[in-house]
Amino acid sequence: MLSSYVCSDPNTSRVCVVMVGLPARGKSLMSQKIVRYLKWRSISAKAFNIGNYRRKANAHPSADFFALSNDEGASLRRLAAQEALNDLVSWMDKEGGRVAIYDGTNSTKRRRAWIAEQLSQHNIHPLFIESACENDEIILNNIMDVKTTSPDYKGVDPQTAAKDFINRIEVYRKDYESISSSEMISYLKIIDAGAQVVVNKVKSYLESHIVYYLMNLHIKPRRLWLSRHGESEYNVLGLLGGNSNLSERGMMYAEKLPELVANAVGDQPLTVWTSTLKRTQQTASKLPYQQIQWKALDELDAGVCDGLTYEEIQQKYPEDFAARDENKFEYRYKGGESYRDVVTRLDPIIMELERQENILIVTHQAVLRCIYAYYMDVPQEQSPWMNVPLHTLICLEPRAYGTIETRISANIPAVSTFRAKGELPQHQEPDGQNA
Amino acid sequence: MLSSYVCSDPNTSRVCVVMVGLPARGKSLMSQKIVRYLKWRSISAKAFNIGNYRRKANAHPSADFFALSNDEGASLRRLAAQEALNDLVSWMDKEGGRVAIYDGTNSTKRRRAWIAEQLSQHNIHPLFIESACENDEIILNNIMDVKTTSPDYKGVDPQTAAKDFINRIEVYRKDYESISSSEMISYLKIIDAGAQVVVNKVKSYLESHIVYYLMNLHIKPRRLWLSRHGESEYNVLGLLGGNSNLSERGMMYAEKLPELVANAVGDQPLTVWTSTLKRTQQTASKLPYQQIQWKALDELDAGVCDGLTYEEIQQKYPEDFAARDENKFEYRYKGGESYRDVVTRLDPIIMELERQENILIVTHQAVLRCIYAYYMDVPQEQSPWMNVPLHTLICLEPRAYGTIETRISANIPAVSTFRAKGELPQHQEPDGQNA
Numbered sequence: 106m107l108s109s110y111v112c113s114d115p116n117t118s119r120v121c122v123v124m125v126g127l128p129a130r131g132k133s134l135m136s137q138k139i140v141r142y143l144k145w146r147s148i149s150a151k152a153f154n155i156g157n158y159r160r161k162a163n164a165h166p167s168a169d170f171f172a173l174s175n176d177e178g179a180s181l182r183r184l185a186a187q188e189a190l191n192d193l194v195s196w197m198d199k200e201g202g203r204v205a206i207y208d209g210t211n212s213t214k215r216r217r218a219w220i221a222e223q224l225s226q227h228n229i230h231p232l233f234i235e236s237a238c239e240n241d242e243i244i245l246n247n248i249m250d251v252k253t254t255s256p257d258y259k260g261v262d263p264q265t266a267a268k269d270f271i272n273r274i275e276v277y278r279k280d281y282e283s284i285s286s287s288e289m290i291s292y293l294k295i296i297d298a299g300a301q302v303v304v305n306k307v308k309s310y311l312e313s314h315i316v317y318y319l320m321n322l323h324i325k326p327r328r329l330w331l332s333r334h335g336e337s338e339y340n341v342l343g344l345l346g347g348n349s350n351l352s353e354r355g356m357m358y359a360e361k362l363p364e365l366v367a368n369a370v371g372d373q374p375l376t377v378w379t380s381t382l383k384r385t386q387q388t389a390s391k392l393p394y395q396q397i398q399w400k401a402l403d404e405l406d407a408g409v410c411d412g413l414t415y416e417e418i419q420q421k422y423p424e425d426f427a428a429r430d431e432n433k434f435e436y437r438y439k440g441g442e443s444y445r446d447v448v449t450r451l452d453p454i455i456m457e458l459e460r461q462e463n464i465l466i467v468t469h470q471a472v473l474r475c476i477y478a479y480y481m482d483v484p485q486e487q488s489p490w491m492n493v494p495l496h497t498l499i500c501l502e503p504r505a506y507g508t509i510e511t512r513i514s515a516n517i518p519a520v521s522t523f524r525a526k527g528e529l530p531q532h533q534e535p536d537g538q539n540a
Numbered sequence: 541m542l543s544s545y546v547c548s549d550p551n552t553s554r555v556c557v558v559m560v561g562l563p564a565r566g567k568s569l570m571s572q573k574i575v576r577y578l579k580w581r582s583i584s585a586k587a588f589n590i591g592n593y594r595r596k597a598n599a600h601p602s603a604d605f606f607a608l609s610n611d612e613g614a615s616l617r618r619l620a621a622q623e624a625l626n627d628l629v630s631w632m633d634k635e636g637g638r639v640a641i642y643d644g645t646n647s648t649k650r651r652r653a654w655i656a657e658q659l660s661q662h663n664i665h666p667l668f669i670e671s672a673c674e675n676d677e678i679i680l681n682n683i684m685d686v687k688t689t690s691p692d693y694k695g696v697d698p699q700t701a702a703k704d705f706i707n708r709i710e711v712y713r714k715d716y717e718s719i720s721s722s723e724m725i726s727y728l729k730i731i732d733a734g735a736q737v738v739v740n741k742v743k744s745y746l747e748s749h750i751v752y753y754l755m756n757l758h759i760k761p762r763r764l765w766l767s768r769h770g771e772s773e774y775n776v777l778g779l780l781g782g783n784s785n786l787s788e789r790g791m792m793y794a795e796k797l798p799e800l801v802a803n804a805v806g807d808q809p810l811t812v813w814t815s816t817l818k819r820t821q822q823t824a825s826k827l828p829y830q831q832i833q834w835k836a837l838d839e840l841d842a843g844v845c846d847g848l849t850y851e852e853i854q855q856k857y858p859e860d861f862a863a864r865d866e867n868k869f870e871y872r873y874k875g876g877e878s879y880r881d882v883v884t885r886l887d888p889i890i891m892e893l894e895r896q897e898n899i900l901i902v903t904h905q906a907v908l909r910c911i912y913a914y915y916m917d918v919p920q921e922q923s924p925w926m927n928v929p930l931h932t933l934i935c936l937e938p939r940a941y942g943t944i945e946t947r948i949s950a951n952i953p954a955v956s957t958f959r960a961k962g963e964l965p966q967h968q969e970p971d972g973q974n975a
Binding site: 303305313347348381399402442453 | 586707781783874875877884885895
């Protein structure tokens with residue numbers, strides 16, 4: 106729905122998110138998350154990191170390079186800012202970009218006024234996002250986790266890197282001006298990683314939705330557990346959709362799941378989310394945690410094809426079968442849904458997952474692919490084709506520079522429901538015989 | 541989804557929204573909107589207006605009654621505040637209320653600390669919402685539109701009432717303390733009707749969702765136009781769901797709609813929203829306005845009953861037919877949706893409608909009922925039974941104290957698709973013959 110609406114509002118349809126903040130305030134992490142989220146919602150988005158442009162001229166600067174009073178440094182940094190902005194505008198003009206992120210410190214009023222002026226010439230609306238943080242624990246964590254792995258410190262030992270980096274922050278701080286409402290710009294100010302938030306003159310739907318997304322983020326460590334339901338009677342028969350019970354092997358998975366989860370999770374608190382369909386609830390039925398059912402986690406609705414086999418679909422609706430293979434993300438079953446529709450209805454789930462800490466989701470193949478695609482940044486054209494086996498627990502652990510994935514197999518046989526492009530599913534029994 | 545999640549978090553499941561602000565800042569209007577929205581989302585909510593309690597002791601106070609220095613006034617107002625709070629807590633305890641609104645000026649730090657203390661004793665989390673506005677135009681509009689109709693000024697002429705009311709605001713202003721972050725409370729501060737917004741320590745999903753809702757509100761005048769699609773081939777045959785074309789009479793409605801809309805709307809800009817189904821798009825096809833398709837506006841999914849007549853449903857699924865009559869809002873078709881599911885997927889539509897000015901929605905019977913129920917505050921048990929005729933344009937104009945409704949018939953005959961509880965639909969041809 107986001108994308109359909111955004112198209113309708115040409116005046117605010119091109120947005121540049123301008124990051125503002127001292128180093129080690131999580132700006133690049135936020136930039137990456139915004140890009141990943143918007144791409145998942147089918148909105149073209151790209152981040153332009155000014156530091157990467159500056160490194161072309163000076164790969165390993167010392168802290169005082171960043172002082173306003175350092176003429177050579179200031180001039181190189183201005184040049185990098187201009188180059189990054191040129192590329193950003195060019196990407197919007199030539200490649201139809203909708204949301205660009207201009208990632209840098211952008212720490213003075215003068216710099217921000219210059220950016221706003223440049224963007225307005227190209228009919229791009231700026232949304233400034235300031236991360237203001239004076240919580241030493243958060244800053245030190247950022248420095249240790251992220252910044253010592255920065256390209257600026259390649260080959261430098263972490264202690265030296267951290268020390269130099271703290272100096273660099275101090276240099277920046279001398280000239281730093283926090284955004285004030287007198288600047289007459291649209292902005293979001295995030296104070297101490299979300300403890301307080303200020304929203305000023307944010308009007309368009311797209312900008313408001315970006316703001317809402319950022320307001321849901323937190324920085325506490327968390328893990329997300331994903332599992333498909335156990336093998337169902339419909340899986341065994343090779344039928345799509347429905348609301349069947351688990352097969353005997355599916356029930357074995359349900360029986361084993363508590364042990365699997367306990368070993369992996371330890372004694373941390375956990376909440377289990379299932380869909381409203383029987384096969385996910387039966388799969389979760391033995392788990393000793395609080396459970397919540399979400400209609401939004403129900404399987405992709407196959408409409409008229411619900412209850413058919415792929416062979417039957419190919420026979421009854423050969424054109425649809427071919428069209429779906431052509432563009433599986435956009436293809437909408439007659440009377441049913443497309444992957445894009447599923448992503449739209451999963452939006453509140455993603456917002457809520459960002460707010461939570463440890464969640465186990467027991468859901469369905471297509472839904473799991475969409476959630477996985479959000480976390481692992483899987484392109485739209487690939488996500489509907491991912492092979493997600495039955496009877497396997499997946500753990501995703503989001504970190505600053507990517508998400509760590511672990512897969513734990515229950516070693517309980519199940520049919521394969523995977524179908525490669527242009528093929529019918531193998532639908533093999535685990536012993537290799539066709540079912 | 542909201543409700544399912546809220547149930548899961550007992551620690552933050554009881555929220556008291558405490559309004560803060562000088563008179564004529566739109567607090568009561570916000571209170572009413574929050575209550576209406578939450579009830580629409582199946583969350584029990586109720587507003588407690590301190591002024592109503594105070595009026596029991598002093599129905600027509602003069603402005604200086606409200607000075608902190610007026611001992612009698614202060615004591616009566618304290619008493620009213622305590623009484624309102626007692627009733628609020630008692631409603632939560634005895635009737636399982638989830639969100640109470642404590643509507644008053646609550647204009648000093650001391651008063652707010654007292655409220656927070658009282659609520660914490662009952663395990664109710666306070667969320668303070670301050671409306672801070674120094675825009676004279678907005679304030680004067682509030683005074684003229686709303687406050688001269690206040691019970692305090694019953695029988696007083698509007699000029700005198702307005703003058704006294706402005707004095708009352710000045711009396712309050714002397715002691716007014718805006719919320720500051722040093723108060724260590726969860727709050728939302730809305731400045732000049734949303735030009736700037738400050739969010740502090742808002743953590744739970746329910747509170748965050750209330751904040752998001754309030755951030756989407758604006759106070760510009762707007763009108764919402766609603767229409768069902770024209771009569772469809774399925775309507776004529778008495779079949780549910782599907783994706784059929786318009787009937788001949790349905791096409792006549794599509795042809796006439798531009799004139800109907802132009803006469804009613806005038807030359808104001810308008811945007812048309814349809815569902816992704818053919819019958820709504822065909823209905824809107826002659827309208828000379830920008831059009832957007834939303835999957836979220838598709839008709840309630842009848843699952844296995846899609847394409848059947850009510851008679852067939854009664855024969856094939858007699859228990860379901862009876863269960864649906866018993867609780868039509870909650871009943872979920874096998875493989876399909878309930879009215880509650882439709883409300884959940886309409887949430888982003890309502891948010892977006894609140895952001896917009898003039899929108900025409902061409903959609904389906906059940907979806908229209910849900911949208912209408914939000915604006916007209918129709919209780920859940922009634923909304924699925926509302927009769928919304930075909931070939932009729934409905935105009936809703938939200939005002940401070942309610943929504944004005946106008947219905948414009950196109951005078952083009954159509955079958956009736958209305959079915960009363962416990963009955964089969966009449967499904968009469970417009971000439972009175974059964975189809």
